[in-house]
Amino acid sequence: MKILVADRLSQAGLDIFSAAEGVTLDYQPELSEQALLCAVADADALVVRSGTHLTAEVFEKAKCLRVVGRAGIGAENVDLDAANRRGVVVMNTPFGSSITSAEHTIAMLMALARHIPQACAALRAGKWQKDSHLGVELSGKMFGVIGAGKIGRLVIERALGLKMQVLVCDPYLTTEAIQQLGGEQVELLDLLRRADFISLHVPLNQETRGFLNAELLAQTKPGCRIINCAQGGLIDEEALVAALKSGQIVGAALDVFAKEPPSADHPLLQFDQVIATPHLRAASADAQINIAVQIARQILDFLQRDLITNALNVPSVNASLLKKMRPSFELAERMGLFMAQYRSGHFKQVSLEYTGTMTTHPLELLTATFLKGLLRPVLGEQVNDVNASLLARENGIRVSETRVYSAAEFASSIQVRIDSDQESHSLSGALFGEKDYRLVRIDDYMVEAIPEGHLLVVHNEDRPGVIAQVSGILASAGVNISMFNLSRRRIEGTAVALIGVDTPVSPDVLHQIDEAEGVLFVRPIHLPLATDWDSL
Incomplete structure (x- = not known):
């Protein structure tokens, strides 16, 4: 089986693939679009990061492809509809970089609160400006977390360690579950109106795309700061620009954008109070090893043992x-x-x-x-x-x-x-x-x-002689009966005979049975034998 790795992957993951029996590793990071179409043609599995876009054309060319492994959390670069049509399982690694992603969120929170990037840039420019980089304490501040999944929970845990008061909006968690996390369950509008800092931790889908829009930003507490290390596209970027200009939002920390990489003249990058990183949420040496090892094991489990783990388009x-x-x-x-x-x-x-x-x-x-x-x-x-x-x-x-x-x-x-x-x-x-x-x-x-095997389903009138006719026709044709199961609901009504035979019944013999007196209709059924199941 051929496994194509089309993006850079930690050596730890490549070593797992190389050591696996019955597997050929094809490591070609940073393929062009045309080269990817050629390389994927005979691949059984494909591993990518966020840099490779798997379009409908890729899935169309990949005639042998059975599984895609997205080494990372998101899958916005994978056309899931095309994968579904081709019957390709798409997996990701939601836990390999969870701690790193949560720590990056906290790093962005602290940098945003204390203007660390701006102060560093000013100092490098020869400016010693303490007063112009006056920050705020985090202790005692209201920290709003929208989405308390794996990463959101890790962020909550760390924010509590900073002595912040945590507000949580997650409609899929009970009040008791959020209380156990140490947070206060609130509705979205309540969170927006009370939080000093807001951090997003929800997936990008039709419901969440651009959900933090102008209307909701207008409901935030004046002077609020926003952090997004989750998914680009969750925030209406034009609305955020307007909120920054009006002073409703006084700062933002962004690791992701709706379109990546953003252009150098992107409006959000023109604000001094906006800090940004180039999609670094999982960019730690530890996380890269964890992700590579996790995706390698998931792919091999699928190819060799039919195990499905962390799939996005089929239950695991x-x-x-x-x-x-x-x-x-x-x-x-x-x-x-x-x-x-x-x-x-x-x-x-x-x-x-x-x-x-x-x-x-x-x-x-x-x-x-x-x-x-x-x-x-x-x-x-x-x-x-x-x-x-x-x-x-x-x-x-x-x-x-x-x-x-x-x-x-x-x-x-x-x-x-x-x-x-x-x-x-x-x-x-x-x-x-x-x-x-x-x-x-x-x-x-x-x-x-x-x-299993060759079956005949015969619907017939429940009266003497019908079964004898059917058995006689099969006997005359040299067809041996291996099983005969007759069922009726009432005397002189109708009945069903389920007949097992050793060999397929020819169309001519089926026609004779169908035309026999008292037979209402007959249907031939062929099912694989139990010993053939693994080849299906």
Whole structure:
């Protein structure tokens, strides 16, 4: 397997790749756009930093690519939509530089409070100006933290050590959780109006892009100072320029910008009260080693052990959970493959219901696995666990999930209903042990069958002679029956026969069965044998 490293990476990470068995390392930092398109063509994995932009064209050229490792926290340089369409897992390293990022925030806080960069520059220019660089104490000041994730929490911890009073705005944390951190939970407007210093620690997405705009900046406490070492684009930069000019904001410390690098004449860089660093939040020797080692291990875990860690576009699964969920994955994908061959017409809606112990698993993964089985016979090998849900949406298929915690019939089961433009069908599967899973219901008919091999589903009238006809046709064609499961709901109604056969049934024999008296319709199903599963 080829691993392309397209940005500079600490030697510690490169050594891990070099020592791995079955891996070829291609280390080409600072590739041009055209060179990257050529180099990535046969790569199984790609490692980048913030300097390499992975566009839709890159993913289109990368025919073998399975995983991207972003060595760092953000992934703004990766086209996630393109990665999803190609079914490429995108990982980052959110914890390798957490301490370094938090320390840089505190460094910016202190430099902003005491005008350290400005005083240093003046002294180098031969000016001894103590009075013009009068700063403020941090002790006792209100420090507003917007976002209390991993880095935000480390910043809070350090601000408390400086004897600051910490206000926290994070809608995803409870009051108790914020109190345990040592902060006071407040709403955003309350934080803006009370804080002497404000530090941003939220991800950049559609909701947060430019959220600190002119309207919110006008709500800040007069004389407030703002720090952003999180993501460029969180602050409306034009609005911040206006707030600095008016004196509403008296200082800002910025490590990130909406467009990087910013131009030399960027308006924010013209203010003496603005200090800026070139995206240095993770720029420490310790963090670079941590990030490189972390991304190398994540990439190898994915390629060699199918483990997903710190993924941005698919749920992460650790080794113990993956092993525990393996039978559920197998059952879900086989049910998808079954329904793809059983139904007729174009898919319109898929409804999945998970019951019992199955509800303790990440349902997004199980649903994606089912959809992969359902869509592969229609869309081909391009469908995988990453892009299955996206491809379903793009093809107009509505997908819904339901959890039922108390199991009625089976301790752990999956029930699915598929509506097409022609008909509707349902299927249920259940786990019976660590490796034992079976189909237990087809269209409300109780069955019990291992979902593998060549199967025939026969819907027929429940009357004497029909089954004999079907068995006779198969016998005449030399097709051996390995399993026969018959189910009905009432006498002289309709029934379903699930028949296992040793060899595929020819179209001619299927036509004979379909035309037999009393047979309503027949559907052939082919599922991989259990020994073939690892090759799927």
